[in-house]
Amino acid sequence: QVQLVQSGAEVKKPGASVKVSCKASGYTFTSYYIHWVRQAPGQGLEWMGIINPSTGVTSYAQTLQGRVTMTRDTSTSTVYMDLSSLRSEDTAVYYCARDPRLGPFDYWGQGTLVTVSS
Amino acid sequence: EIVLTQSPGTLSLSPGERATLSCRASQSVSSSYLAWYHQKPGQAPRLLIYGASSRATGIPDRFSGSGSGTDFTLTISRLEPEDFAVYYCQHYGSSLWTFGQGTKVEIK
Numbered sequence: 624q625v626q627l628v629q630s631g632a633e634v635k636k637p638g639a640s641v642k643v644s645c646k647a648s649g650y651t652f653t654s655y656y657i658h659w660v661r662q663a664p665g666q667g668l669e670w671m672g673i674i675n676p677s678t679g680v681t682s683y684a685q686t687l688q689g690r691v692t693m694t695r696d697t698s699t700s701t702v703y704m705d706l707s708s709l710r711s712e713d714t715a716v717y718y719c720a721r722d723p724r725l726g727p728f729d730y731w732g733q734g735t736l737v738t739v740s741s
Numbered sequence: 742e743i744v745l746t747q748s749p750g751t752l753s754l755s756p757g758e759r760a761t762l763s764c765r766a767s768q769s770v771s772s773s774y775l776a777w778y779h780q781k782p783g784q785a786p787r788l789l790i791y792g793a794s795s796r797a798t799g800i801p802d803r804f805s806g807s808g809s810g811t812d813f814t815l816t817i818s819r820l821e822p823e824d825f826a827v828y829y830c831q832h833y834g835s836s837l838w839t840f841g842q843g844t845k846v847e848i849k
Contacts, residue, residue, distance in 0.1 A: 667841075667842045668831075669840070670837075670839060725833065727788050732785065734785055
């Protein structure tokens with residue numbers, strides 16, 4: 624069965640960076656795009672960016688340009704999301720989600736809570 | 742950038758009642774690229790409807806989607822206890838993916 628398993632919760636200080644992983648299984652890793660979506664406490668869903676695991680090509684939300692980097696490791700079927708220069712407003716649950724080539728997000732990871740606090 | 746506005750913000754209904762949720766786009770979107778999700782507390786969102794009106798795998802037929810252009814609707818014909826959640830619409834399939842701000846369906 625399709626699974627996206629994310630890394631565990633993180634606590635970071637302002638100005639630091641965080642790297643969250645998303646390990647895919649149950650399907651051909653390079654056949655589906657992966658998106659990252661975040662959700663601040665009590666708030667809605669914010670799209671962060673997309674990576675094509677086959678080519679490594681990425682596209683990011685304008686609001687995060689310069690701070691977010693998405694990479695992949697095809698040998699382990701894992702996608703990574705790196706967010707730098709963290710600020711308190713980055714405190715959120717971060718989700719990875721599968722996209723069947725510009726389709727809806729059909730499978731989601733369980734979410735990773737990132738807390739930014741001094 | 743396409744902005745999706747959902748209404749109402751909160752819908753208070755009883756089990757068995759009909760729920761009608763609205764999603765309005767700031768500009769015309771292809772109905773092929775409009776989806777609905779629901780999210781229960783502490784869980785990831787789950788895909789309900791894609792292509793404006795197609796149910797995702799395993800979604801019961803009490804959920805239906807409709808609409809075109811700038812106005813889309815999600816209808817839940819008879820609310821079950823597990824349907825009380827937050828619902829999001831989404832535009833996808835372009836270089837930018839956007840979500841509406843959500844509608845909370847709560848027990849009256």
